[in-house]
Amino acid sequence: MRKLLNCLSRAAGLAALAAVLGLPALAVAQTVAPADPPPGFVAPAEPQPGETNAQRALTQPGNNAPLWRAVRDSGTQPGTVNLEGGELGTLVQPFVRYPGSDYTTAGEAWRQVRNDWIIPYGGSLLLVMLVAVTLMYFTVGPIGGHVPDTGRKVERFTPFERSAHGLNAAAFVVLVVSGLVMAFGKFLLLPVLGATLFGWLTYALKTVHNFVGPLFAVTLIVMIVTFVRDNMPRAGDLAWLKSFGGVFGNHQVPSHRFNAGEKVVFWSGVFLLGLLATVSGIFLNQIVPGMSNTRGQMQVAQMVHGAATALMMAVFVLHIYLGTIGAKGALNGMVTGYCDEGWAQEHHELWLKDIKSGKIPAQRSGAAPPDGADAQPRAT
Ligand code: HEM
Numbered sequence: 092m093r094k095l096l097n098c099l100s101r102a103a104g105l106a107a108l109a110a111v112l113g114l115p116a117l118a119v120a121q122t123v124a125p126a127d128p129p130p131g132f133v134a135p136a137e138p139q140p141g142e143t144n145a146q147r148a149l150t151q152p153g154n155n156a157p158l159w160r161a162v163r164d165s166g167t168q169p170g171t172v173n174l175e176g177g178e179l180g181t182l183v184q185p186f187v188r189y190p191g192s193d194y195t196t197a198g199e200a201w202r203q204v205r206n207d208w209i210i211p212y213g214g215s216l217l218l219v220m221l222v223a224v225t226l227m228y229f230t231v232g233p234i235g236g237h238v239p240d241t242g243r244k245v246e247r248f249t250p251f252e253r254s255a256h257g258l259n260a261a262a263f264v265v266l267v268v269s270g271l272v273m274a275f276g277k278f279l280l281l282p283v284l285g286a287t288l289f290g291w292l293t294y295a296l297k298t299v300h301n302f303v304g305p306l307f308a309v310t311l312i313v314m315i316v317t318f319v320r321d322n323m324p325r326a327g328d329l330a331w332l333k334s335f336g337g338v339f340g341n342h343q344v345p346s347h348r349f350n351a352g353e354k355v356v357f358w359s360g361v362f363l364l365g366l367l368a369t370v371s372g373i374f375l376n377q378i379v380p381g382m383s384n385t386r387g388q389m390q391v392a393q394m395v396h397g398a399a400t401a402l403m404m405a406v407f408v409l410h411i412y413l414g415t416i417g418a419k420g421a422l423n424g425m426v427t428g429y430c431d432e433g434w435a436q437e438h439h440e441l442w443l444k445d446i447k448s449g450k451i452p453a454q455r456s457g458a459a460p461p462d463g464a465d466a467q468p469r470a471t
Pocket residue numbers: 247256259260261263264311314318322348349353354356357360361365407410411413414415421422423424425
């Protein structure tokens with residue numbers, strides 16, 4: 092077509108020139124002649140309604156448009172493709188537009204959302220959070236440590252709470268490592284390990300991911316049920332949030348058993364994102380009997396899973412930082428079950444007050460405090 096337009100415009104230009112120079116029109120006609128189609132050229136035929144592939148092959152050899160049109164519209168003709176449920180006979184999925192994708196076939200739209208959004212932005216978010224906590228560590232340093240230890244212990248977490256948290260955290264770490272290899276290994280590990288080793292590693296980690304996922308799901312539910320009560324919003328939480336609890340200063344804003352920052356992590360990271368990641372993951376695992384798993388549903392579940400887990404990892408980078416090297420003495424409470432009264436005074440003043448006044452028992456389980464320390468805080 093472009094060739095034809097070129098020839099026409101060249102011919103028009105030459106005609107004008109010929110007119111100016113007074114040359115006969117024939118000269119122009121001779122110049123245009125090479126635009127004639129070459130011998131054997133067959134002009135493209137317009138698609139005819141109901142045209143078969145064989146008919147199209149006569150007018151346009153190699154053009155299989157009628158075949159693919161029939162394939163795309165074949166959802167109403169069961170039996171041609173052996174996929175389950177509502178997908179019987181549908182080889183190419185219908186057109187959709189997922190958030191961030193073009194209007195195209197669902198498989199391609201899913202690919203665009205995954206490769207153009209979830210992978211690059213999820214990976215960047217994780218890196219940003221890792222850089223942020225590293226900067227926090229080297230500039231602000233670990234928080235707390237302003238109130239000296241008293242030697243008297245209060246029970247922070249019962250053995251049941253610690254077991255649930257430990258199992259859940261271990262499962263989370265395994266899922267994060269295997270999930271990151273599945274999502275980013277192609278870019279980071281494949282060039283180093285080579286296709287064979289990387290293929291086996293990813294297959295093994297994908298299997299581990301599938302088995303550890305349900306353990307995470309069960310322990311997550313236990314965690315939500317166990318900790319929901321002490322994460323309910325209370326008076327004073329807003330004041331805590333406004334000054335970020337004063338955690339970077341010498342005196343923290345008084346809080347109950349969990350401060351408002353921990354409550355934000357609980358409701359956003361554990362409850363909302365945790366449940367979204369778990370429900371979508373169980374759907375992708377295909378372990379619920381009788382549930383249909385069409386490609387369209389799996390694509391939506393995969394996008395939800397990818398986005399929720401990317402955000403969740405970002406939230407938990409902060410939680411794990413503050414639970415280990417970012418806050419002095421925090422890990423001790425989770426590992427031994429007990430914290431020093433001094434630590435409770437500094438980080439959770441209102442909680443300690445309730446313990447001392449007898450509102451909350453100082454010891455909720457039969458577990459002894461570490462090193463035989465005094466577990467009964469003195470009444471003040
Ligand atoms: C290796 C990873 C993890 C470490 C080192 C860690 C560490 C800690 C520590 C030290 C505490 C006690 C904080 C305090 O005394 O106030 C804690 C509390 C808690 N952690 Fe983790 N954690 C990890 C992973 C997780 C995961 C994966 C989840 C859930 C998906 C989780 C949910 C919680 C909850 C719900 C609490 C109770 C405090 C609250 O409700 O805000 N943790 N964690």
